[in-house]
Amino acid sequence: MREIQNKIENADAILIAASNGLSISEGYHLFADNPAFRELFSDFRTKYGIRCIIQGMTYPYKTEEETWAFWSRLITRYVHSYTPTCQMKELKKIVGKKPYFIITSNAETHFEIAGFDSKKIYEIEGTLIEMQCAKACHKTIYPVTEMIEKMAAAEKDGLVPSELVPRCPICGGSMQLRYGFSPSFIQDEDASERYMTFIDQYYNQKLVILELGIGAGNRLIKEPLMKLAASGRDITYITINKGEIYIAGNIKDKSFGLDGDLTDILAELSSALS
Template identity: 55%
Template sequence: MDYQAIAEKIKQADAVLIGVSNGLSITEGLHIFADNKAFEDLFGDFKRNYGITCLLHGMTAHWPTESEKWGFWSRLIHYYCAEYEETPVMKDLRDIIGKKDYFVLTSNGECHFEMSGFDPEKMDEIEGNWLTMQCRAACHDTLYPVLEKAEDMHKAEKDGLVPGDLTPKCPKCGSPMDIHMMGAADRYVSDDGDQRLGAFLEKYHGKRLVILELGIGWRNQLIKGPLMRLTAAEPKASYITINLGEVYITENIKNRSYGIDGKIADVLREIKKAM
């Protein structure tokens, strides 16, 4: 692979649009689909007591009580958000972008981009995130921070249960609160991420845009499909996709694309070296 050519494309770009899905999370050691050792170590009791088979299963479960729901979520948020430290792969990505304008389009909800220094105003977390919550009844569309509350609940959790008086309630109608994430919220409240993305794309329409796609499977029509169609519609755009064991690029953009079958951490390290 000609990493020098990729590095030059990024250097010459007016801006970079970063598309991200689960492959990057897995690179960081967070696998929401896996019944692996990490899941057993952190959530083995929930697995045995409730039959959940992976993190995603727990995130989208219909818990019997708020105490049980927030027992799961407060533990998840504590270990994967409150204790998160920037990983080398995120640092390399920041270094590659440098001072260039960028936007992040991601279906990941663990907020590792924000915690690694990326600007939340240059981001569209299209399926929500773990660090905001909303009214379950959707009586209004305000999103509330959850990290501090989750840490209080985690400290008080015992045997997977959080005291009922600590579980969050809507400040307006008193309904329970849900994590602002599709699949976790009964009535998902939209935010303004799509407007921010639209403004970014309008700003760089017709300019040298690099689309850098990290860890997205070929069937993905939430991010990958739209990014390839965007590349086709923007004649000055370049498309770079990195995914272990599966690289797919449509024929109509292959002459402006680079597909790399490899580990995201290794590939970004090589691109950084080439820059």
């Protein structure tokens, strides 16, 4: 921990990377048939046989009224009702006043709600607060907050009223969340460009990669970041995960792996830095 503390204190910038492990530590578990899931989706569980949030996200509902009922419940609980957790508060202390950027696949916008700058966040698989044409007939992205609030208030028996189901203003077809399950998913090119600009700016400086809750086989974020760490002379790679630490052999001399609960480790690291 003292070595990690020294690396962060002397860093010119911090690149934060996060995936499901961070969400799970905050209580948002995509893969669990746990009490929280059963409380929120007991009727969907009984009617459709889904056993976790990720199954509900990908289930082929017969109607858009059912689909949007699922999403409105999920977004209301895990986005609109979210308050910053101790994990986010400790992470902000760790970053302090250093330049930073965040790349994440979590989609629930918790970083932004917790006070991190939205211009320094790349939600690589989209977000739960935006929608797009399901056919991607055009690339305009639309906010969903007001629409979801109306849906949540009007939902009954697992359905939202048909008049609240959004239609594409261009082609008149279906709309969908701008989330990474669809082949028509529209990337946030501006955020991607800002991310690459950050990498270019700090590549030859003392850059710390702080990876939170990303599995060993993750090719979307983890693999590119390990390659980045391998290529940069002064890049330090720190990965925190519970029960699964993987560090490529070619970066082991510039890396640190912390196996344990993110809540505890972030608190310990924050305390050490303060």
